[in-house]
Amino acid sequence: MSGNGFDKSAFAVDWENEQVASPQGEVGGHWGPLRISGLDYVQATFDKTTCLACPVRSQCTASATRPRAVSLLPTRELHEIQACNRLDQQTKDWQQRYAIRAGIEATLSQNIRNCGLRRTRYRGLARTHVQHVLTAMACSLTRITDWIADPAPTHRRSTRLDALCTGTT
Incomplete structure (x- = not known):
């Protein structure tokens, strides 16, 4: 989980049967190709009626009407490499x-x-x-001169209000 919602790693991917299981155990209904910005992905979408009735829907998607969809890299090998890299980034x-x-x-x-x-x-x-x-x-x-230079603090002239408050008229 990332924050208080479910990220991609919370879903179990079955590459042989082309299915994705939600954290609640529901199996995705549609598995198909997806093209984003000229790159190929696989998208697994859950059944709308099942998704709308899910008790943890607010942690899964922000959409009020559409079911959760999970976008995966096109092959199992690439998906596993990405998952491994994301785990490595936490160390x-x-x-x-x-x-x-x-x-x-x-x-x-x-x-x-x-x-x-x-x-x-x-x-x-x-x-x-x-x-x-x-x-x-x-x-x-440039970096050395910035490091050596002692930035002088800026002294402002006191305003009349400051002088009245401190009593230094």
Whole structure:
């Protein structure tokens, strides 16, 4: 369960019989192909009357009139790889590795936004490489100067109301 509802992992998939069982044990009524944004999936839809009468329907779907549908990757192997990867993402080791990637992504984003890293000013691999090296050096220098600089706190002039409240007229 994710949050307070049922996610895809709560449903038992029977690939041989092309059926999906809900967390309550109800078996899906329709199994068929689905195409989303040019990619192939398998969609398992539950019977509408059974789904509407389910006691945990509010945890399964937000739709008031339509039954729950579960979209799966087109093959059992791909589905199992995805499920395994999603379980792996819950471990501390994976999250620590991803935190490193997030830091690298932030650096790349900074270089792209501030230094125009997406477009090269030169032709040829050697000159483009030199531009990338210089861009990386500029980013490092910017970060070092930001780290060294001691940001001075901003002092505001006190307003008349402040002066009246504190008694320093």
